[in-house]
Every structure is written in structure tokens, then in C-alpha cells.
Amino acid sequence: MRRRSRPPAADTPRARFDAVARATVADRPLHEWLDNYQAVQQGWHRWAHDDLGDAEEWRDAVAAVRRHTLAHLDRYLAEFAANVERAGGHVFFAADAEEAREYVADVARRKGVRRVVKAKSMVSEEIGLDAALAATGAEVTETDLGAYIAQLAGERPYHITGPAVHMRLPRIREILSRAAGEDLPEEPDALAASARRTLRDRFLTADLGVSGANFGVASTGTVVLVTNEGNGRMTTTLPPTHVVVMGMERLVPDWRSLEPLLVMLPRAGTGERLTTYVSAITGPRREGDADGPEELHVVIVDNGRSRILGTKYQAVLQCIRCGSCADFCPVYRTMGGHAYDSVYTGPIGAVLAPLLDGSEGREHLPFASTLCGACDDACPARVPLSDLLLELRADVVAGPSPDANAAPSTVPASGSGSSSAAEPRWWALGFKGFAAVATRRRLWDAALCVASGLRPILRSARGCDPGRCAASRLEPGASGRSRLLRAPGVVRAWTDARDLPLPAPASFARLWRRRPRAGSPASSSPARRGR
Amino acid sequence: MITCLGDALYPQVGVAAVKVMEALGVEVDFPPSQVCCGQPAFNSGYREEARAAARAYLKAFAVSEHVVSISGSCAAMVRRHYPVLFEGLTEEAEARALAARTWEFSQFLTDVMDVTELPVRHKARVTFHHSCHTRRLLGVVEQPERLLGMVEGLEYVPLPRAEECCGFGGTFAVKMPVISSSLVDDKVDHVLETGADELLGLDMSCLMNIGGRLSRRGAGVRVRHLAEVLAEGWGR
Numbered sequence: 001m002r003r004r005s006r007p008p009a010a011d012t013p014r015a016r017f018d019a020v021a022r023a024t025v026a027d028r029p030l031h032e033w034l035d036n037y038q039a040v041q042q043g044w045h046r047w048a049h050d051d052l053g054d055a056e057e058w059r060d061a062v063a064a065v066r067r068h069t070l071a072h073l074d075r076y077l078a079e080f081a082a083n084v085e086r087a088g089g090h091v092f093f094a095a096d097a098e099e100a101r102e103y104v105a106d107v108a109r110r111k112g113v114r115r116v117v118k119a120k121s122m123v124s125e126e127i128g129l130d131a132a133l134a135a136t137g138a139e140v141t142e143t144d145l146g147a148y149i150a151q152l153a154g155e156r157p158y159h160i161t162g163p164a165v166h167m168r169l170p171r172i173r174e175i176l177s178r179a180a181g182e183d184l185p186e187e188p189d190a191l192a193a194s195a196r197r198t199l200r201d202r203f204l205t206a207d208l209g210v211s212g213a214n215f216g217v218a219s220t221g222t223v224v225l226v227t228n229e230g231n232g233r234m235t236t237t238l239p240p241t242h243v244v245v246m247g248m249e250r251l252v253p254d255w256r257s258l259e260p261l262l263v264m265l266p267r268a269g270t271g272e273r274l275t276t277y278v279s280a281i282t283g284p285r286r287e288g289d290a291d292g293p294e295e296l297h298v299v300i301v302d303n304g305r306s307r308i309l310g311t312k313y314q315a316v317l318q319c320i321r322c323g324s325c326a327d328f329c330p331v332y333r334t335m336g337g338h339a340y341d342s343v344y345t346g347p348i349g350a351v352l353a354p355l356l357d358g359s360e361g362r363e364h365l366p367f368a369s370t371l372c373g374a375c376d377d378a379c380p381a382r383v384p385l386s387d388l389l390l391e392l393r394a395d396v397v398a399g400p401s402p403d404a405n406a407a408p409s410t411v412p413a414s415g416s417g418s419s420s421a422a423e424p425r426w427w428a429l430g431f432k433g434f435a436a437v438a439t440r441r442r443l444w445d446a447a448l449c450v451a452s453g454l455r456p457i458l459r460s461a462r463g464c465d466p467g468r469c470a471a472s473r474l475e476p477g478a479s480g481r482s483r484l485l486r487a488p489g490v491v492r493a494w495t496d497a498r499d500l501p502l503p504a505p506a507s508f509a510r511l512w513r514r515r516p517r518a519g520s521p522a523s524s525s526p527a528r529r530g531r
Numbered sequence: 532m533i534t535c536l537g538d539a540l541y542p543q544v545g546v547a548a549v550k551v552m553e554a555l556g557v558e559v560d561f562p563p564s565q566v567c568c569g570q571p572a573f574n575s576g577y578r579e580e581a582r583a584a585a586r587a588y589l590k591a592f593a594v595s596e597h598v599v600s601i602s603g604s605c606a607a608m609v610r611r612h613y614p615v616l617f618e619g620l621t622e623e624a625e626a627r628a629l630a631a632r633t634w635e636f637s638q639f640l641t642d643v644m645d646v647t648e649l650p651v652r653h654k655a656r657v658t659f660h661h662s663c664h665t666r667r668l669l670g671v672v673e674q675p676e677r678l679l680g681m682v683e684g685l686e687y688v689p690l691p692r693a694e695e696c697c698g699f700g701g702t703f704a705v706k707m708p709v710i711s712s713s714l715v716d717d718k719v720d721h722v723l724e725t726g727a728d729e730l731l732g733l734d735m736s737c738l739m740n741i742g743g744r745l746s747r748r749g750a751g752v753r754v755r756h757l758a759e760v761l762a763e764g765w766g767r
């Protein structure tokens with residue numbers, strides 16, 4: 001019997017996923033590194049939450065602001081855009097990634113831009129902006145240290161707030177040395193200083209600064225940036241043109257509603273009370289301003305978001321991109337950030353990546369979770385990540401559906417073939433069988449009878465060479481019960497690493513039927529007796 | 532509520548739970564038509580199949596005053612997911628009512644039966660795995676620890692990183708076995724760190740995972756449901 005009825009083709013997203021996960025698991029030093037990274041992050045996260053007194057109340061407040069904003073997003077978008085323009089900025093609504101890329105590339109061409117500096121922006125990654133800017137002939141430099149290192153390495157961000165969290169010092173030294181053209185010492189301070197020298201030069205000579213937006217305040221048209229390295233300020237004040245690329249859901253109604261978000265974002269994201277910088281940018285440079293760009297463009301990106309609005313997935317837009325769900329996710333740690341094959345990693349990536357435009361073939365991501373709920377507990381915005389994963393799974397299993405409430409793009413496109421479908425047909429058959437048995441006690445009993453009848457047969461297979469024999473192998477377990485060491489088919493995915501107990505000689509139901517009754521019939525009323 | 536796994540693989544857990552509850556004066560019944568709460572199907576995305584199983588459950592326990600489950604995640608399936616599963620359907624009220632009277636075993640003992648002492652002796656160094664659904668979906672964390680504290684002779688060693696998942700995740704364990712196996716290895720490391728003779732828990736599915744890896748690694752730690760220890764040491 002084959003292990004898999006349909007082995008995935010070599011270069012499907014699923015095959016890449018499996019390859020990355022397997023490589024991460026096999027890399028023990030990386031495993032330990034990520035394990036330690038999470039332990040440290042979780043420690044700071046807990047400290048920063050205990051410090052608040054009642055963190056749950058703050059989470060409620062964040063969730064309330066986010067839900068309210070999403071419920072009235074059209075109104076706040078109009079207000080925000082009007083206020084950006086009133087302050088002298090330009091606003092562009094991009095329906096998809098291509099429109100957004102084109103707009104920014106156009107600005108770059110029009111301004112004759114040769115050097116672009118970028119402050120970390122997930123949306124710019126999402127829409128693939130760097131390549132579009134490079135195509136105009138401009139040189140693009142990420143200025144967040146982690147993002148800069150990842151860019152030099154040609155890698156996707158590993159984590160929402162820490163793009164290079166997986167890299168250890170020797171690798172970083174190698175990357176930065178190559179960029180600097182000199183042999184740098186394996187010393188964090190020296191490495192940071194070298195990067196700072198390069199970046200300083202880029203800031204001073206850049207013609208265009210690109211940033212994201214942590215929040216947009218609708219009442220004043222202000223873009224709020226929360227950063228630690230100071231690169232955000234340089235990017236948004238030094239170059240003569242500043243382009244903000246933001247997801248259309250990033251708004252808050254006003255400054256008062258911004259408060260809980262500013263309180264919780266750094267606490268959840270990095271476990272700090274406050275980031276080093278909180279910048280608020282309203283319009284381009286005005287008369288008398290000491291610095292700031294002459295031109296400000298705000299590109300508001302939809303790219304699948306408006307299709308999520310109003311569906312059962314709306315809550316995913318509550319996310320404030322703190323990365324905390326990844327810091328608590330055991331699956332993230334184990335398979336690594338690159339397994340998501342998306343700019344959005346961790347549990348939020350498993351939900352969001354399959355929902356956004358251009359993410360076809362990511363149907364396996366919602367299944368990359370044990371549903372342990374650690375992410376739900378960690379999320380400052382109360383995004384119900386586990387529930388959303390469950391909904392996505394149901395939609396993937398149901399396949400293409402005219403249901404407007406179904407997952408926008410997870411469902412495999414019709415005719416796309418089996419390799420993109422996350423769900424092999426035999427699972428569906430298996431669960432059909434499950435439903436038949438689970439609703440008919442007799443059938444279940446019969447199945448158990450057969451299974452315990454198989455015990456001697458399974459047992460006789462004992463002793464066959466596990467290296468060559470694809471059939472079952474058995475050994476007596478510690479408690480005298482037999483355990484399965486090797487089994488064919490899907491069970492083998494279990495027995496490759498774990499023993500499996502055999503069905504008991506008699507099920508509980510059988511024991512119950514045989515049990516001596518103290519006069520009362522089995523169907524006696526189950527009322528509680530007093531002692 | 533014996534659960535499919537408890538029926539087929541671990542009948543001794545159900546027997547133990549019945550023994551403990553009867554000793555506490557509870558009249559225990561086992562409606563024979565129950566098979567599975569539907570959780571495997573629900574968590575795998577098979578809503579229709581899950582609903583079919585859940586319907587059978589609603590019927591099986593229609594007249595029960597309380598439903599006690601020997602698995603935390605099955606109790607959580609009923610308490611947390613049945614209302615979602617039947618939302619807007621004719622069975623919704625029935626599902627909500629069943630959810631409200633379904634308990635995990637340790638939760639039933641402490642929160643419903645108000646047990647404050649147990650005539651149980653058990654001499655062993657034990658550690659405890661708080662399964663994720665028991666902890667996060669039911670909020671059952673200190674109940675089993677309270678029960679452990681009532682057992683004479685028992686030395687309880689908390690598990691390091693106790694809030695972390697063992698990597699089971701239902702079909703996840705066989706759909707993504709590489710990730711799952713790595714997670715259970717981490718868990719086994721933590722169990723071994725405690726130097727405990729026994730690992731106890733409230734959910735045989737997680738324990739099957741951790742136990743399966745422990746025995747594959749040749750570790751001698753005994754893996755059991757809390758009910759087994761209570762039943763075995765009762766009145767000693």
C-alpha cells in the first residue's frame with residue numbers, strides 16, 4: 001500500500017511547505033534558537049501584561065475600537081482620505097497589488113527617483129513593491145535592521161515584527177560583511193554600527209521614503225508609526241517625497257480610540273511599555289516646519305480586504321500586526337516562519353494568507369495548527385484565530401461554493417487539479433465512514449469487534465523486519481498491553497514517531513453490558529443519589 | 532460520556548471514572564447509543580459529518596441530568612462548539628442546554644460535586660499535562676491540581692512549559708506528522724525533566740500522543756488518566 005494516494009507535485013506551495021517544515025525540524029540549532037527566542041519573548045510579553053494590572057480590559061478596549069472601525073470602515077476611510085488631502089497629501093485607493101505597485105512606481109518615475117529608503121512595511125511586502133521600484137531603475141533599501149538583513153539575504157521576513165529572528169550572529173556577520181565589503185567582527189555592536197553607517201548614507205541621499213502605517217487617525221488624517229530604531233523618522237522626514245502604503249483596515253476613528261492600541265501594540269509585540277518612537281505624520285512639510293517631505297502620498301490598499309469585510313472572516317481585520325500570536329505558537333516555532341510562504345507568518349498568516357488576493361494554493365495553511373489556542377490568548381485585539389482556522393478548514397473541505405460567506409480565495413479554483421487541493425479525497429471518504437459509524441452504535445461495535453479480532457493477526461506480524469516490512473509490527477507495551485510500532489497507510493504517519501495502543505480486548509460498552517447490576521435497569525433515570 | 536477513544540482504546544479509564552463517581556454517590560448511567568462527540572470531524576472541517584455525530588449525542592444524552600466526559604476536549608467540543616454547530620438550526624436550544632450540563636471529569640468533581648477531600652492514597656511522583664482544550668476552552672486548570680492535592684502520598688511536580696501543546700491536534704498528528712512529532716518530542720523532554728514516575732492528564736488523546744512517544748523513546752514513565760489513579764488508590 002502506498003503511503004499517500006497522491007504525492008504532491010514537486011513545486012506546489014504544499015510541497016514547498018513540507019520541505020521548509022522538514023528542514024526546520026531537522027535543523028536542531030535553529031530549533032533551539034527559535035525555542036529560546038519564544039521563551040524570551042513570552043517572558044517579556046507576560047511582564048508587560050502583568051504590569052498593566054488588568055490586561056484583559058485593555059484587550060477588550062482594543063477589540064472594541066477595531067470592531068467599531070471595521071463596522072464603519074467606509075465612513076472612516078472617507079474621513080481619513082479627506083483629512084489627508086486637507087493637510088496637503090495625496091490619497092490613492094488601490095483595488096489590488098498591481099494598482100498599488102503601479103501608482104508608487106509612477107511617483108518614482110515622475111520624480112526621477114534613484115534611491116528609495118523603506119521603513120518596515122508589511123503591506124509593501126504583500127504587494128511586492130520592491131521589485132516594482134527596482135524595475136524603474138531605483139535602488140531600494142530596507143532600513144529596519146532586521147528587514148535590511150533579510151533583504152541582503154534575499155529572504156522573506158521570518159516574523160511580522162522581527163524579519164530576521166531566525167538568524168544567528170555568524171550568519172548576520174557574513175551578510176553584513178559582504179554588504180560592507182570588509183570583514184566585520186562577530187560583535188553585535190560593531191555589526192549594528194556598520195549597518196548604521198551604510199543606512200545613514202542611504203537616508204541622506206534618498207529621493208523617496210516609503211513607509212507603512214501602524215494606524216491612520218481618521219479625524220485628522222494622521223499616519224501613526226510605532227518604531228524602535230529611529231529609521232521610521234529618517235525615512236519619513238529626510239527624502240523629499242514620502243509614500244505611505246497602508247492596508248485599508250488600519251484606521252482608528254480618532255486620537256482617543258488610538259490610546260488602547262498604542263498601549264497594547266508594544267506590550268504584545270515586543271513586551272515593552274512603549275516603543276522608542278511614536279511618530280505622527282499629518283500632511284507634507286508646512287511653512288515653517290523644520291523638516292518633512294515636500295510631497296506626501298498615501299496609498300490605501302484593498303487587495304482582498306473589502307471582500308473579507310462583512311463575511312464570517314471579518315474579525316481577521318481586527319489584527320494590529322503585533323506578531324504576538326507567532327511568539328506563542330508552537331507550530332510556528334517548529335516549522336519556521338518561512339513555511340508560511342507569505343509575508344504574514346504565524347497564526348495570523350495561516351488565516352490571512354489564504355484569504356488575501358494572490359495567495360492561491362495556500363489551502364494547507366489553516367491545517368498547520370493544533371488548535372491549541374495559545375494564539376487566541378496572546379492576541380491583544382482578540383482576533384479569534386482558532387475559530388477562523390476552523391471556518392477556513394470547513395470551507396476548504398467544502399470546496400468551491402457559491403456561498404458569499406465562504407472563504408474568498410481559499411477554495412481551489414475549478415479545474416486547478418488535485419495538487420492544489422489541501423484535502424485528498426480519501427479523507428472525505430474517511431469522514432463519511434466516520435459519520436456512519438458515529439451515528440450507529442451497532443456499526444461501531446461491529447468495527448471494534450473486527451479490530452479486536454485483528455489483534456492476534458496483528459500480533460503474529462511481530463518480529464518481521466521493520467526495515468523491510470511495510471506491514472504492522474507489534475510489541476508488548478509497558479503495561480502488558482500491545483502497542484503498534486509500525487502500521488501501513490495513514491497510521492504510519494503516527495507510528496513513524498509514536499507507538500499506538502491496540503484496541504482493547506473489550507470496549508467500555510462491552511464491559512458495561514457485562515457489569516453486575518444492583519437491581520436497577522440500565523435505563524434507570526440518571527438522577528443523582530444523595531450520599 | 533466515554534468518548535470513542537475511551538471506548539475502543541482505554542476502557543479502563545471509563546471504568547475508573549465510574550468507580551470514583553459511584554463512590555461519591557453519583558448514580559451513573561451509560562446511554563449505549565453514544566459513540567463520538569464529532570470533534571475529529573469538526574476540527575478537520577467536516578461540519579456535516581460532525582453535525583451527524585453531534586445529533587446522535589444530543590439524542591443519547593437527552594435525559595441525563597449531568598454529562599461527565601473523561602476527555603476535556605470532548606467536553607469542550609460540546610460546551611464550546613455545539614452551539615456554533617447548531618446555530619440557527621432546530622437543535623440549537625437543545626445543543627445549548629446540553630452544553631451547559633456537560634462537564635469534564637475533574638471539573639465535575641470539584642465544581643459540581645464540591646469535592647474537598649478524597650479517601651485516596653497513591654504513592655508516586657507525578658507530573659500533569661494540562662491539555663490545551665481543557666485549559667483554554669473549558670478554563671479547567673486548577674481543578675485537577677486541587678484533586679491531586681487531596682491524594683495522600685502523592686508528590687506533584689509541575690510540568691515545565693505546562694501551557695504548551697503536546698502537538699497532537701487530532702488529524703494534525705497524521706496530516707503534518709513531522710511537525711507533530713517534533714512537538715511531542717519537546718513535550719517528552721519536559722516530562723522527563725521532572726523525574727516523575729507517572730504522567731497524568733484528563734484527555735486520553737493527548738496522553739496517547741505523549742505516551743506513544745515516551746514508550747517509543749523507551750522511557751519508563753507511566754501515562755494515565757487522573758481517574759485511574761483516584762480509582763486505584765480509593766479507600767486504601
Ligand code: SF4
Binds near residue numbers: 323379380381382
Ligand atoms: S492576530 Fe493578534 S496576535 Fe496575531 S499579529 Fe494580529 S494582533 Fe497580533
